[in-house]
Amino acid sequence: MKAGSLLVWAVLLPAMLPALAHAEIYKWKDKDGTTRYSDVPPPSNIKNESIGKRIPKATPAVIAAPVENAAAPAIGKSGDAPAKSGAPLTKEEAAAKRAQEAEAQKKADAAKQAELKFRQESCAAARKNKAMFGNGGRVMTTDDKGERHYLGDDEINKGKADAQRDVEKFCD
Secondary structure: OHHHHHHHHHHHHHHHHHHHEEEEEEEEEEEOOOEEEEEEOOOOOOOOEEEEEEEEOOOOOOOOOOOOOOOOOOOOOHHHHHHHOOOOOOOHHHHHHHHHHHHHHHHHHHHHHHHHEEEEHHHHHHHHHHHHHOOOOOOOOEEOOOOOEOOOOHHHOOOOOOHHHHHHHHOO
């Protein structure tokens, strides 16, 4: 048998085992009147009802994958021990996680707002340039020394094309 197919079976077989372990759940009242639930049927002299089959969740197969921040394990609030990945979070850990997620969401929203502002300003500038180059007549620019420079027809046509491209890029 090839090593690849052996590896496939080694991963798939443990993942399929929980699917085979179906258990029926029974509901009945004991002699004290307390309602009981169990996967073991009650004694035969007690009236019971079956409420269906319990299907356990399949455990995910463990596959070797790179771990993020493997050099720095997650530390709980106490700072003493790494947080267990499968264990439920304590209230402090859950609150810290929610705060961290809220901070990440706030940063993402701020980045979206900055991007939107940049696009709006770029759109306004592109439309202004398009109008300037589309009006016709002589177009003048001022260089670093404060001297005027009049654009030729080729420069004006290039400016029109650039302004149109920028309008299409930044304006919706």
